[in-house]
Amino acid sequence: MKSRDLFVDQAIASPLPAELAGVCRDSRSVRAGEVFIAQADGAEQAAHRTEAAARGAAAILAEPEVAHARYAFARASCAAHGLPRPVPLVATTGTKGKSTVTHFAWAALGTGAARIGTIGWHDGVSERPNPQTTPPPDDLHRFLAGLPASCPGVALEASSHGLDQQRLAGLRLAALAVTGIGRDHLDYHGTQAAYVHAKLRAARLIAPGGLCVVNADDEHAELFAHAAQAAGARVVALAVGRGGHPRLPGCAAATAFRHGQSWLLDAPGAEVELPVRLPGGFNAWNAAAAVLLAEAAGVPIATAARRLADAPTVPGRLELLANAPLTYVDYAHTAESLAKAIAALREAHPGRRLAVVFGCGGDRDAGKRPLMGAAASTADAVVLTDDNPRSEDPTAITTQIAAGSIAPVAVVHERGAAILQARELAGPDGVVLVAGKGHETEQKFADRVVHWDDRAFVRGLGAA
Secondary structure (H helix, E strand, C coil), X not given: CEHHHHCCCCCCCCCCCCECCEEECCHHHCCXXXXXXXXXXXXXXXXXXXXXXXXXXXXXXXXXXXXXXXXXXXXXXXXXXXXXXXXCEEEEECCCCHHHHHHXXXXXXXXXXXXXXXXXXXXXXXXXXXXXXXXXXXXXXXXXXXXXXXXXXXXXXXXHHHHHCCCXXXXXXXXXXXXXXXXXXXXXXXXXXXXXXXXXXXXXXXXXXXXXXXXXXXXXXXXXXXXXXXXXXXXXXXXXXXXXXXXXXXCEEEEEEEECCEEEEXXXXXXXXXXXXXXXXXXXXXXXXXXXXXXXXCCCHHHHHHHHCXXXXXXXXXXXXXXXXXXXXXXXXXXXXXXXXXXXXXXXXXXXXXXXXXXXXXXXXXXXXXXXXXXHCCCCEEEECCCCCECCCHHHHHHHHXXXXXXXXXXXXXXXXXXHHHHHHHCCCCEEEEECCCCCCEEEEXXXXXXXXXXXXXXXXXXX
C-alpha cells in the first residue's frame, strides 16, 4: 500500500517509504516491509523498536513522530483493511446495559447481522468468545473486513477502555446509543471525570447525519447530546414512561411506555409495539434504543421492533434459569445496576421474598464495594460471596462490601454454596438474584483460575 493512503490526514514527522506492506503494533509479529507503530514507553519501547527492526520493519513510528500512537495505528489499520465499508455500524456505550442493547440491536438488524461485545463475536453465522468487550483495532478490523457485503449491519459495544485507547478510531457509526453513566472502572481511569471523558469519545465517531440516542433521565444526557450535535449527529432523547422527563435543547424526543401488559415506543414519526421480554423499565429503554439504532441503519422501525419478539435470550442478563425459588442470573456489578435489577424483580414479582447473592472483584475499584452493599440492602436477604478476588484476600473484600449494608448479611465464600443459601433464605415461593458474573465462566484467585459458570450451576438446580 502507498504510505500516503495508510496515513491519510495524519501528520507524520518522519519521512516514510512510498510503499509499505502494512502496519503492525506488535513487534513480535512484524513482517518485512511493514511500518511498526510503537505504543510502549521507555526501555520497553526501545526493546520493541529493536525487535521490529530485526524483523524487517520498513519504518518505525512512535510519539512524538506521531501525535498519538494508538490513534495513528487504529486509523492506519482501518485503511489497511479497506475500512470503513458500506455495512452500517451501530454502537452502544454507557455503564450498564451495553450488552443487552447490542444483543437487541443485532436481532433488530436482521438475519446475517454481526455482533461484537462482552458476550462474544458473532459473524452472522456462528459465535465465538471475545476476551475484550471492544477488541484491539487490528483484530476488530480483520473481523469487519471479513464480513460479506450482504451483512445488514454490525452491532458493537464501545467500552471505556476501548474508547480511551482509541480502538475505534477511523470507524464511522451510523448510530450510537448512550445508556447512561454511573461509577465504574475507576481503577483504570482514576477519576469519574476521566471515565466520562473516555465515554464522550464515542460521540466523535458518529458519521455526520447519523443518530445518537441518549437516556433522557441520565444526568449526563445533555453533555452527550451536545457532543453528538457537535459531531453533526441527530439526537433523540429516549425516556421510559409518560411525562416528567427532561426536554433536551435541539433534540427529538422518544418514549417507551406501558400500554396494558405491553410496551409501546413513541418515536419521531412513528408509534410501534415494543416487545420487552426482560423485567424492568430499563429493559424497555434497552429495547427501544435497539430499535432506534436499527432504524438508523436502514431497517424500517416496525420491522426492527417486530424482530425483537424473536430475539435470542441475552446470556446472563436477568436470565431466569431455575424455579422454586425463581432464580435469575445477571451481570450487575455496579451499585446502580444492582439496585435496578433488584427493583425490576420486585416489580415483576410483587410480594415475594427476594434474596440477592453477589461479590466484588479484587484488584479493581474498591470504592464501589460499600456502595454495592448499600444497594443490596433493598433485598430481603443478602449473601456475600467471591467474584474474581484475584490477588486480594476474599474476606477483606466481603468485609468492605458489608460495611455499606444497612441490613444483616451472610458471607459464604464458595459461590455454589452461597447460591444455595440464598435460595434457602428466599424460600420456595421467593426470588433469587445471582449477580455479578452473568455469562462469565471463570473464577479468578491469586494462585489459580477455575471454571465457574453461574448459569450452568443455577440451571442444574431446577428447570425454569
